[in-house]
Amino acid sequence: MSLRIAVSKGDGIGPEVIPEAQKILEHFLTDADFFEVELGLAKWEKTGSACSAEDIRELKGADAILFGAVTTPPDPNYRSVLLQIRHELDLYANLRPIQTLFSSDQGSPVDMMIVRENTEGLYSGIEEIGEGRSTTLRVVTKAGSRRIAEKACSLVLERNPDHPLVIGYKGNVLKSDLLFRDTCKEVAESYGIQTKAVFIDALCLDVLQHPKNYDVIITTNMFGDILSDVCGYLTGGLGMLSSANIGDTHTFFEPVHGSAPDIAGKGTANPVAAIRSAAMMLEYFGMKDEAHLVEESIQSVIRSGFLTPDLGGSASTAEFGSRVYESLSKK
Ligand code: IPM
Numbered sequence: 001m002s003l004r005i006a007v008s009k010g011d012g013i014g015p016e017v018i019p020e021a022q023k024i025l026e027h028f029l030t031d032a033d034f035f036e037v038e039l040g041l042a043k044w045e046k047t048g049s050a051c052s053a054e055d056i057r058e059l060k061g062a063d064a065i066l067f068g069a070v071t072t073p074p075d076p077n078y079r080s081v082l083l084q085i086r087h088e089l090d091l092y093a094n095l096r097p098i099q100t101l102f103s104s105d106q107g108s109p110v111d112m113m114i115v116r117e118n119t120e121g122l123y124s125g126i127e128e129i130g131e132g133r134s135t136t137l138r139v140v141t142k143a144g145s146r147r148i149a150e151k152a153c154s155l156v157l158e159r160n161p162d163h164p165l166v167i168g169y170k171g172n173v174l175k176s177d178l179l180f181r182d183t184c185k186e187v188a189e190s191y192g193i194q195t196k197a198v199f200i201d202a203l204c205l206d207v208l209q210h211p212k213n214y215d216v217i218i219t220t221n222m223f224g225d226i227l228s229d230v231c232g233y234l235t236g237g238l239g240m241l242s243s244a245n246i247g248d249t250h251t252f253f254e255p256v257h258g259s260a261p262d263i264a265g266k267g268t269a270n271p272v273a274a275i276r277s278a279a280m281m282l283e284y285f286g287m288k289d290e291a292h293l294v295e296e297s298i299q300s301v302i303r304s305g306f307l308t309p310d311l312g313g314s315a316s317t318a319e320f321g322s323r324v325y326e327s328l329s330k331k
């Protein structure tokens, strides 16, 4: 049976970058059935719902989802589509590779993986909003920590078993993080993997100063959100970072960047993050060589000096995407 891929372009620059990523998927997944699911703020304005129960059903029916970005207004009555999908599809592992494609001002190449717990922590959704006091419950469970630790450990074994698994946490202040740290250690020990627990604030600086000391980093939900943006500095910015949200039965691939309303509609957004997310999907389907080809093609276009404005050039989203596609077709 052919693969069914759901595509949601979303808001802002999403509809600009996603077609460039879809083109790459269509090149390799020639038999796949691509179908669109409209989600996000624009849909909410039109229909009063940013992601309906029917949308969730459609997403659940897909073998994988390619997602652009959605605008989330800081409105207490608006539920983040992304968080809704992560929860309803139980996409508990957010894998965020930090890999340089070219040598930037920051020096030599970097290659690490952030494993972000994606369903608990400060993103539990358990909140009480009041006039004089508002609270958000930070939830850490043994089962939730265990399953993300298992994912991180399998990545350590795949990538570099001699490298310790770094645990980003803040157990000196947040006692809930001691459960996270200890569970990660316990799981790692059962895999024969060394661990190093580092306070997240110190980690945010050290990862920039000594990126070569890191390979797989595991952390809780919000720390992973922040750490991945911090690490964007090492790769040339958020335009370069892709991610995979993985659960036991569903998968969802998206750029780490948001909908960037400030540059939306100009056709200048960098499509690399979206294209790399497509490459992560190929890898997930076991097409490692094809994923590698995509990475090489992006790299050769960037090395030739053809760059979007965020990297100092003047190429448009579509021009850059076409160059990558041409380079790929020649390989
Ligand atoms: C991310 C984003 C999301 C998050 C937002 C848009 C809900 O910042 O994927 O990094 O906080 O997880």
Ligand code: MG
Pocket (backbone or CB within 6 Å): 225, 226, 229, 256
């Ligand atoms: Mg973020």
